[in-house]
Amino acid sequence: MAAPVSVHLEFGGGAELLFDGVKEHHVTLPSQPEPWGMRQLLVWIQRNLLKERPELFVQGDSVRPGILVLINDADWELMGELDYQLQDQDNVVFISTLHGG
């Protein structure tokens, strides 16, 4: 059993529009059999936070192309992307690069 994990989520660049315009979310991910990774986090976000048009945020099991992800202020491409294991108090930022310029 993995312990619950508290993470700070931030949505920007227009991605927040899919979350009722709310940019910052402090959430606690409940205890579950397998550890919390980015893959699981995306599913959780889709089920619990996303307000509309899920296809504009997730595609397949990843984020929609054009949405940038930073984990603790570093590019998630450097952190293993979907396989990154979340740590307590992690900061995850989703920035849409698809919205106006």
Add this chain to the structure above:
Amino acid sequence: MPVSCSSCGEKRAALKRPKTGHSLCKECFFMAFEEEVHQTIVNASLFKSGESVAIAASGGKDSTVLAHVMKVLNERYNYGLELMLISVDEGITGYRDDSLETVKRNQQQYELPLKIVSYEELYGWTMDAIVKQVGLKNNCTFCGVFRRQALDRGALMLKVDKICTGHNADDVAETVLMNVLRGDIARLRRCTAISTASEGEGVVPRCKPLKYAYEKEIVLYAYFKKLDYFSTECIYSPNAYRGHARTFLKDLESIRPSSIIDIIHSGENLSVREGVKMPVQGTCSRCGYISSQALCKSCVLLEGLNRGLPKLGIGKHHRLHGKILSQQPLTEKEERKLKSVEF
């Protein structure tokens, strides 16, 4: 309530033209379709009276419709052309052998002479054998390069003045998109030309009379005319990147049907900045075919196959051309790089 034909105003409309959105009866559609191809031929002065013209026939819808329309127009407007069919046998069991049967039936139906040139006799390799060596990822490169040359060789054997191919508007628009995506400015500039000028020895000028005909309309034409064509895709995997461009084009068409023609218009009106490097056309020092390198692509590919180094022709290995020409052996390191099939 049945819609009446917007052209003759009498008969019941049978279809909505994908190209313009007008509702037409079958006869008016046939007339409009054929007339448009005629206008294309006349406006672009594709042929001269007395010329012999080979129609590249694959047995598929485009070339079947092309053969049919060329025959009809040649008679209706007295083009004075001597038409014949030319077909390439790539050696793909279960695909080309079946489609060649269709071409042979077309030959009978249209009473046109037919010439078949095969990869096997030209290169000593069938596509089946090539795929066995190179795998499924880059086989389209081999096939495309070989086909172009095969058509020229066949046309030379038939002593024709011109080849016409079944490329339609969708194909041309797709090629424009592909070249934008690949940043291939030289091809981008050339790809909308309706005909290629005579590029040199051994190359027969080509043209695309169906350049402005929508694929959808070609299918409708073949369907209503009950033309006999072969409609299975090549059994070897289609080019993935081209597939993306095609999907995009189809989506564009669904949003704005004129997109296909609009993209061709874009391609026709591009102009390239002066000083951008363009490859210089020369000839292959081995077979004499046009090439921008010392060896033409087809000779490099063939050399790779024969040496058991299939990667030789994929990607850029121009610096090896000297070695190939002088029949020198490659170093072990070079060989290792070109050998692996996983690319």
Add this chain to the structure above:
Amino acid sequence: MCEMQRGAGSSSDPCRRPVLQVRRTWEAEAPPRGLSVRNRSARADCVLLFVRSCFRDYFTHKFRAMLGKTRLIFPGEKVLLAISGGPSSSAMLSQVQQGLSQSAQKKLRFLPAIVHIDEGGALGLSLVERQRLVSELQVIFRASGFNFYTIPLEQVLDLPSSVVNVAPPSFDQAPDSYKAAVDVDLQGAGRDPQQGGGVPEPRLDESQTRSLQQLLGSAATLTARAELLSTLRQHLLVHTARTRGYSKLLLGESCSRLAVRLLTCVSLGRGAHLAQDTGFSDCRFGDVTLVRPMREFSAKEIAVYNHMFGVPTVIIPTLDTKMPEKASIQRLSQSFVSRLQQDFPSTVSTIYRTSEKLQTAGGGCSAQDGRCLLCVCSVDTAAGKASALQARLISEQLCCQEPAGTVQVGPTPPAGQCCSATDGECGRPAGGAGCCSSHFRAPEKKELQKLLCYSCQLILRDMSSVAHLPQYIVAEAERRKRRSLMKDEISEFLLEEEGSS
């Protein structure tokens, strides 16, 4: 300039921890000086890893280099920054701010001001919402210390006709005068005092908002509406620059956006205008040059920069916000490019490099005439007999004429014939029995089509009515028509074609 050796990732020093991975393709040329590149292959596809401070230097260096090497913006020149509030233009504002506060050697030497077009009316936002967004932006603008103009898009309805005309360049910009301008600037001459305030904005008139909405509403497709909106925005921006004496208009388009734009333009039939629509500089208006200094930055670099260095942005919805993928050609192109970029990481840079190899048909910067009434690019409809345009006209004509054989297809079918117009409308007498279409038929629409480039004709074709077009466009159309008639009348007395409209 930056550490990107193999070891960078494994360093235990948190300051040396890489925070960003960027893929770049350098074709032919070498990667910028000072960058050590991790993977160097034949095509120079490489992955850059940045630590935080290096990324800042890299970003700033690139911005300055872009303006420096082109020598397009003169010292002391008045420059207007078009700021939408989005990430890319906000990053541009931040760079200009920094550049002006640099030490003398590296200092940017032009005089900037900000313009923001409030498009809320076009998007159907409430007045309260619009005011909120504008005041949020004004906080940012005020903090910059620059003069700023926030202009409601409704103002476009009051523009003078001259906005769609080319004006002669405002001052001499020969290469050798650049040096002279630097010297003048260094002596402190020619410098305007910057007061750093907002210019009082005109009051919003509700009926104006309604007119604007009717105008955009008459475009039946989102594709046409979006093109129309961006055309209007461009007119208003250029007008603002002209009347306030700014000779450069800086746009914040990133290379990701320009790659999408390029593909969109190809799909919209704007092939002839690609260089203007996506190039570094665009002088179609003559006196005001549009400049795109952000075109070397990817959307990802910009997003990370803004996030890391706290650059404020204001997200304002656009026409296609939350719309499905196939809602418009612009929208589709964007999702297509970003999806392809995922699978083929050099997609954006490859498409974007294409734009550098193109040039405008017919010179672009000089020719005064034959410009499109909407986009002000050279009209590209004088195509030959064997062309896509001609093929389209033939198709339209063939569909509602007497069966072929008798068909006379000329390059310009006589007016009054069925479907002879380029707009795809039936030209038979309205209400006539054989008329093939029952669209709205305004005589002006046909007249207008003649004054447009291929692609802008498509916008008009998608419009149910031209009744709501702004007065400045209609008046200019009238003027051009009269002039063309006059020219026809006197043509036999003219000794040679002087090439004016």
